[in-house]
Amino acid sequence: MRNKIIAALLLAALPVGAALAQSPQDQFKAAYEKAEATNKKAGELRNQWTVTANALKAAKAAADAGDFDKALKLAEQAEALAKASIVQTEREKTAWKDAVIR
Amino acid sequence: MNTSHHYSRRRFLVLTALAGAVAAGMDALRAVAAFAADAAGWPADAFKQKSEADAAKTLYGKTFEPSDKVKLDAPEIAENGAVVPISVSSTLPNVTSISIMVKENPYVLAASYKIPEGTNAAVSNRLKMAKTSQVVAVVESGGKLYSASKEVKVTVGGCGG
Amino acid sequence: MASSIRVRATASGETTEVQALIQHPMDSGFVKNSKGELIPPHHIETVQFETGGKVVFTALWGPAVSKDPYVKFSFKGGKKGDDLKISWVDNKGASDSMTAKIQ
Amino acid sequence: MFRKILISVACCAIFANGALAAETINPEQDFKEFRQFFQSKFPQVKLEDFVNGPYSVDEGLRKQWIEKEEFPPYDFALEKGKELMAKPFANGKTIADCFPNKGIGIRQDYPYFDAKEGQVITLELAVNRCLEQNGEKPFSYTGDDMASVTAYMAFTSRGKPFDIKIPNDPRALAAYEHGKQYFYQRRGQLNFSCASCHVQSPGELIRSERLAPALGILNAMPIYRSEWGGMGTISRRFTSCNSQVRGVPLKPQDAEYRDVEYYLSYMANGLPIVGPGSRP
Numbered sequence: 279m280r281n282k283i284i285a286a287l288l289l290a291a292l293p294v295g296a297a298l299a300q301s302p303q304d305q306f307k308a309a310y311e312k313a314e315a316t317n318k319k320a321g322e323l324r325n326q327w328t329v330t331a332n333a334l335k336a337a338k339a340a341a342d343a344g345d346f347d348k349a350l351k352l353a354e355q356a357e358a359l360a361k362a363s364i365v366q367t368e369r370e371k372t373a374w375k376d377a378v379i380r
Numbered sequence: 381m382n383t384s385h386h387y388s389r390r391r392f393l394v395l396t397a398l399a400g401a402v403a404a405g406m407d408a409l410r411a412v413a414a415f416a417a418d419a420a421g422w423p424a425d426a427f428k429q430k431s432e433a434d435a436a437k438t439l440y441g442k443t444f445e446p447s448d449k450v451k452l453d454a455p456e457i458a459e460n461g462a463v464v465p466i467s468v469s470s471t472l473p474n475v476t477s478i479s480i481m482v483k484e485n486p487y488v489l490a491a492s493y494k495i496p497e498g499t500n501a502a503v504s505n506r507l508k509m510a511k512t513s514q515v516v517a518v519v520e521s522g523g524k525l526y527s528a529s530k531e532v533k534v535t536v537g538g539c540g541g
Numbered sequence: 542m543a544s545s546i547r548v549r550a551t552a553s554g555e556t557t558e559v560q561a562l563i564q565h566p567m568d569s570g571f572v573k574n575s576k577g578e579l580i581p582p583h584h585i586e587t588v589q590f591e592t593g594g595k596v597v598f599t600a601l602w603g604p605a606v607s608k609d610p611y612v613k614f615s616f617k618g619g620k621k622g623d624d625l626k627i628s629w630v631d632n633k634g635a636s637d638s639m640t641a642k643i644q
Numbered sequence: 645m646f647r648k649i650l651i652s653v654a655c656c657a658i659f660a661n662g663a664l665a666a667e668t669i670n671p672e673q674d675f676k677e678f679r680q681f682f683q684s685k686f687p688q689v690k691l692e693d694f695v696n697g698p699y700s701v702d703e704g705l706r707k708q709w710i711e712k713e714e715f716p717p718y719d720f721a722l723e724k725g726k727e728l729m730a731k732p733f734a735n736g737k738t739i740a741d742c743f744p745n746k747g748i749g750i751r752q753d754y755p756y757f758d759a760k761e762g763q764v765i766t767l768e769l770a771v772n773r774c775l776e777q778n779g780e781k782p783f784s785y786t787g788d789d790m791a792s793v794t795a796y797m798a799f800t801s802r803g804k805p806f807d808i809k810i811p812n813d814p815r816a817l818a819a820y821e822h823g824k825q826y827f828y829q830r831r832g833q834l835n836f837s838c839a840s841c842h843v844q845s846p847g848e849l850i851r852s853e854r855l856a857p858a859l860g861i862l863n864a865m866p867i868y869r870s871e872w873g874g875m876g877t878i879s880r881r882f883t884s885c886n887s888q889v890r891g892v893p894l895k896p897q898d899a900e901y902r903d904v905e906y907y908l909s910y911m912a913n914g915l916p917i918v919g920p921g922s923r924p
Contacts, residue, residue: 324900326892327833359833366830370837374828377839379674379681422586427603455708459698459854459924460870463607465711482605486571490605493614499597500556504613504711508569508605543727547719562715608873609717 302346309350310337313357320360325367330359427489432481432516435489436525439479444518444525447472452517452528458509461534467504468528472521475501479520484513509534548641550625557619557643559590559598561627562611569604585610588629592619592643619643669817671810671910674824678911682859686847695863695918697856701847705854709922718795718868718920721788721875725796728789733778739793742774751794751801751917755906756809757816764819764902767794768879772897785896786883791866791875791920798865798919806863806917808910819899823907826900827858832891838904841885854924860912862905864921871924878905 300308313334320326337352429435436444453467468478478501479492490507501519509515509532516529545564550557563585570582588600597616619625621643628638682694686701693700699709729739729747740746744753754767771793772782783790810816830837839858846857866877876884879896882904886893894900 321892324894325831328887328890328892329833331892363833366835370829370831374825374830374837375668377828377837377843378824379677379843422601455704457704459705459708462873463712463717463870465708467613485605487603487605489603491603492601493612494596494599494601496596496598498618499614499616502615504611505600506607506611506712508567508607510571543720543723547715547723549715560715562717562719564720609720611715611717613714 302350303341306337306341306346306349306353309353309357310334310341313337313353313360316357316360316364320363320367323364323367325363327359327363330356330363333359423492426492428487429489430487432483432488432518432527435481436479436518439489439492440477440518440520440525442525444527446528447519447526448528450517450519450526450528452515452530454515454530454532457533457535461509461511463506464509464532464534465504465506466515466517466532467502468517468519469500469502470519470521470526472501472519472526474522475519477520478503479518480505480507481516481518482507482509482513483516485510488516544639545637546627546629546639548625548627548639550619550641550643552620552623552643555617556615557592557617557623557625558613558615559625560611560613561588561590562609563588563629563637564609565629565631567602567604567606567608567610571604583631583633585629585631588612588627590614591626591628592616592623669821671817671820675911675913678859681843682846682857686857692915694857695860695912695915697861697864697921697923698847698854701857702854705924712922716868716920716922717870718866718875718922721792721795721866721868721920722799724788725792725794725799728793729796733775733780735778737778739771739774742770742777743797747797748800749804751798751919752804752807755902755909757811757813757819757906759811759813759816762815763899764823764906766878766897766902766905767797768877769897769902785879786877788875790879791877794877795866795875795920798917801917802919803916805914806909806912808906808913810906810910819903820907820910822900823903823905826904827907832886832889834889836889838885856923858908858911860915862908863912863915864918864923866919867921867923869923875920 313330317326317330317334320330333352333356337349337356340346340352341349423439426435426439429438433443436442449470449472451469451471453469455464458464466480468480470478475495477492477494480490481488482490485508491505493503495501495503501521512531512533512535514529515532516527518525518527547562547564548559549561550559565585566583567585568580568583570579572580574580582604584604584606585602588602589596590598597619598614600612602610623643624640625643626638626640628636630636679691683689683691686694689700696706696709699706732738740748744750751767754770755764757763758765768785768790771790772785775782783793810820827838830840841855842858842861846855848855862878865881866875867881868875872880879901882901883893883896
């Protein structure tokens with residue numbers, strides 16, 4: 279029982295430890311690159327969202343201003359938006375047919 | 381910024397007009413002086429007023445009262461505040477001027493028209509409206525001012541972003 | 542260069558109807574450009590219509606007159622072939638004029 | 645009803661997707677259904693009046709439009725377009741020389757499918773090709789010069805019905821189908837398709853603007869929009885529609901946009917050219 283609790287605590291602490299190993303700057307950089315790559319993929323699918331580019335720009339501006347917490351949040355937001363645009367594209371490959379006038 | 385430029389230009393206009401008039405005799409003096417007064421006579425102060433009463437006072441030196449002989453034609457809902465077609469006409473005698481004011485615009489006076497004898501008391505134009513507002517038409521007839529007003533709804537403003 | 546003024550003047554019976562359209566930005570001074578800076582006011586102040594040596598109509602315009610402004614009025618007299626002169630002056634001192642034939 | 649049965653029969657009988665797709669590319673059938681849809685949605689609107697967009701479905705707007713048409717704000721563009729078409733290039737030729745009948749009264753024939761190139765050629769594309777082939781700088785697709793030239797071409801074609809041909813060529817049919825697909829595909833953060841606004845909600849207000857029905861929506865192009873305070877080409881209309889739903893627009897005259905124009909113009913076959921138009 280006691281061992282189990284300790285194990286659980288250790289497990290819970292793990293991700294925190296991993297995050298601590300990365301500086302906020304690195305965290306931002308990783309998130310930003312991921313977001314950019316995802317948005318690039320959306321571009322290849324010819325369906326980027328303007329808000330994604332806006333979020334990326336805002337993230338970069340926050341990072342340049344040294345606010346990495348904010349920058350990280352915005353980069354993550356940009357990635358979520360880029361992902362959503364890809365999901366939309368995939369869905370609309372067939373979903374459009376339901377909207378056709380008939 | 382451009383004021384000095386345009387005022388000096390105006391003064392130049394007036395001077396040339398007067399110089400020409402002196403040479404051409406008294407009749408011409410009156411005609412040309414009138415022309416010069418028109419070109420220079422843009423009522424800057426009237427166009428800066430924030431209420432209809434103040435604009436009328438500045439422009440005409442008097443106040444107006446509503447009259448069913450002034451007809452104001454404006455849309456219920458403007459398709460776009462940037463271009464609102466507005467027409468004013470009147471069956472009053474001896475109309476000498478028609479002005480159109482937009483109550484909610486930053487400056488109420490939008491346009492004013494001089495109606496000499498022989499010109500009909502009717503004018504149509506297109507105005508900008510910042511938001512939903514009362515539009516007031518003021519007509520000068522026989523030295524007195526009469527008005528009509530109507531609310532025009534603006535859902536897309538004419539002042540842009 | 543094409544004129545900044547387009548006019549249609551039509552005589553029918555006793556009256557001549559005049560419609561004019563003038564190409565002008567009519568910047569109100571309240572609108573910002575893409576950089577967020579206010580575009581300074583730039584608008585026509587006076588427009589004058591003359592025929593037969595007589596001024597038949599004068600417009601005094603503020604910044605609330607629409608871009609590429611339009612005005613319509615009518616006067617008694619005027620016949621086909623008569624000259625109608627239109628001239629405008631704006632708040633920067635620019636001006637233009639043209640003479641049209643009444644149709 | 646009959647058609648649905650046909651499709652389900654096709655589904656059951658043939659499993660291959662290709663067969664189903666081939667079954668659905670039927671421009672004539674689409675044309676009938678498209679028209680029927682708008683006529684039953686707006687029974688009070690005369691067929692040839694759909695080309696007047698929001699003014700066909702809103703009385704208050706219509707009155708303001710008639711007032712504007714007394715001296716329409718696109719008047720200057722017509723004059724400029726006429727001048728540009730006749731203005732000699734460095735080599736002495738003109739834009740007019742590049743077009744059948746000197747570019748007069750031809751708007752209704754664009755876009756067309758070019759069998760040699762295997763792609764859709766729009767009027768705007770043809771104008772810029774003309775400039776480039778003669779060693780001139782092309783116009784901006786979304787700018788005033790392009791709007792002026794196409795405005796004059798449309799003006800001289802007023803009253804002529806759209807006459808868009810879809811040859812029996814699988815590439816032409818594919819272009820048509822791509823255009824239709826783009827028209828119905830939702831995009832942008834707002835998750836709107838062209839159809840969301842112009843099929844599902846025409847006549848309704850979006851951001852206080854009265855939406856135009858898709859039927860005949862290109863007949864009035866190019867347009868002077870009060871909101872723009874100036875002229876806009878079809879390219880400008882398509883790209884700005886995409887941005888409005890928060891999607892990054894494609895490049896003007898991208899093949900997909902040309903396909904959309906092909907699809908929409910075909911849907912408007914028989915309806916008169918009324919361009920240039922003025923819009924709120």
